[in-house]
Amino acid sequence: MDPLRTICAEPLDQASGVPLYQQLKLRIMGLIASHSIDEATPLPPESRICEELGLSRSTVRRCFQDLVEEGRVVRRRGKGTFVARYQLGATSDVAMNFSARVEALGKVPTSKILSFRQVPATGTLRERLRLAEGEPVWEVRRLRLADGVPMETNKACVPVRFCPGLTRERLSRSLYSSIAEDSGLLPAYEDAYVDAIVLDSAEAKALGQRRGAPAMRVVRTTFDAQMVPFEVAVLVRRADANRLHLRLGPEGSTVALENS
Amino acid sequence: MDPLRTICAEPLDQASGVPLYQQLKLRIMGLIASHSIDEATPLPPESRICEELGLSRSTVRRCFQDLVEEGRVVRRRGKGTFVARYQLGATSDVAMNFSARVEALGKVPTSKILSFRQVPATGTLRERLRLAEGEPVWEVRRLRLADGVPMETNKACVPVRFCPGLTRERLSRSLYSSIAEDSGLLPAYEDAYVDAIVLDSAEAKALGQRRGAPAMRVVRTTFDAQMVPFEVAVLVRRADANRLHLRLGPEGSTVALENS
Structure with a gap:
């Protein structure tokens, strides 16, 4: 994905109440959230963004200044502006989104939306997302495929207020990008429980497995850098294609999801 | 477990070719490996060990001096000598041995030895333990119970050379303590793969589950502080009673095994 094209695919909304520098900022945060740019690749130069979107230098400068001050990007003299390592979120690649992980294996990630609706938050979902009883939440069920x-x-x-403009079309790109574009939230922390289950008929059918086959289940809450929880997800992964790799030691631990 | 009693349960072997301070040192390392003493509890005073084992002050002093110099224990002025935090191994309690984890839940851990024999190292086991083809290895199968x-x-x-004197009796206490007592190796790092499986008939019978029930499998290599691999273990855990808790963030990750 070309970052310049992603950022400049559509003109900004001149009629919106949201300042142009802020609109641009949310687009760049969406790009960061999509994990389609790493910390070694410079963001497009400010001058190119000015040209493509027909913005003044001061608008683009204000946007980048904000991103620098918030620690989301860093300037390296003579090299350009880069996504701050910290903003790439959890060090572990369990955190890395499905697409990035599959692409790293040289495969093509796709996603099929199984259902997409609003539901009221209740019970443990409400508690985990710290919502008022009945606050509306997007519930998105997707099947993730590799090749x-x-x-x-x-x-x-995801609470609707963090991504009010979510659509099937935006979902088909990236949920995290949509959230970042709408509200500036980027994933930084995860709290996840992993256990082993056997697939019921519906799950088995979706995953092309037989009923009773083993699977790894992850129940995950995702937080931004200020520890605001903004997503609760339940992932069911085929056991024959996924394993966790833990490296534990006195200096710290790493966790990686590997496709076996 | 009273540390003084553990260390001084039996007299040292005066006739052995191994110096007394070295014998005492291996006993203390066995105590550390058993996880029955934490970093907040002082080791027994040198004077008490002298009395109990009938050793000279200089022998006990030499032992403690060695442990301090190797970074295994630390002296705190006016408070005593404590196990170095580093020596307690991986920060994660996946590393914590079964007994310590179960005791922390207020339950009584027991262990049943299912088989205990020597086998020649071959294939991936040989590779993981970096052994010569056919080098003898203890193969121990145990069932771990809580209450x-x-x-x-x-x-x-475990390579036989790291624990030449292993017996069923010593195994019934702690495998890691036996290794530490025989060769001074303490667990510091783990490299583990976790996946989901369903139990076959034999595993299901051992765990009191039905065949086809889900389970979490861990294939783990354990290393000492110098990255010498000294154990490869395959753990099969009932899915209904075990889950992993992962906390991931830009500052680092923690992994905990929780009994659910």
Whole structure:
């Protein structure tokens, strides 16, 4: 994905009440959230963004100044502006989104939306997302595929107020990008429980497995850098294609999801 | 477990070719490996160990001096000598041995030895333990129980040269303590793969589950502080009683095994 094209695909909304520098900022945060740019690749130069979007230098400068001050990007003299390492979120690649992980294996990630609706937050979902009883939440069920082969089902719940403009079309790109574009929230922390289950009929059918086959289940809450929880997801991963790799030691631990 | 009693349960072997300070040192390392003493509890005073084992002050002093210089224990002025935090191994309690984890829940851990034999190292086991082809390895299969309820099966393989004097009796206490007592190796790092499986008939019977029930499998290599691999273990844990808790963030990750 070309970052310049992603940022400048559509003109900004001159009629919106949201200042142009702020609109641009949310687009860049969406790009960061999509994990389609790493910390070694410079963001497009400010001058190119000015040209493509027909913005003044001062608007683009204000946007980048904000991103620098918030610690989301860093300037390196003579090299350009880069996504801050910290903003790439959890060090572990469990955190890395499905697409980035599959692409790293040289495969093509796709996603099929199984259902997409609003539901009222109740019970543990409400508690985990710290919402008022009944506050509306997007509930998105997706099947994630690698080279067309089903790998995991994902049921994600996100408060509507963090992504009011979510659509099927935006979802088909990236949920995290949509959230970042709408509200500036980027994933930084995860709290996840992993256990082993056997697939019921519906899950087995979705994943192209037989009923009773083993699977790894992850129940995950995702937080931004200020520890605001903004997503609860249940992931069911085929056991024959996924394993966790833990490296533990006195200096710290790493956790990686590997496709076996 | 009273540390003084553990260390001084039996007299040292005066006739052995191993110096007394070295014998005492290995006993203390066995105590550390058993996880029965934490970093907040002082080791028994040198004077008490002298009395109990009938050793000279200089022998005990030499032992403690060595432990301090190797970074295994630290002296705190006016408070005593404590196990160095580093020596307690991986920060994660996946590393914590089964007994310590179960005791922390207020339950009584027990272990049943299912088999205990020597086998020649071959294939991936040989590679993981960096052994010569055919080098002898202890293969120990155990069932671990909490309050008498089967929780996991554990097949551990340890090079015989790291624990030449292993017996069923010593195994019934702690495998890691036996290794530390025989060769001074303490667990510091783990490299583990976790996946989901369904139990076959034999595993299901051992764990008191039905065949086809889900389980979490861990294949783990354990290293000492110098990255010498000294154990490869396969753990099969009942899914209904075990889950992993992952906390991931830009400052680092923690992994905890929780009994659910």
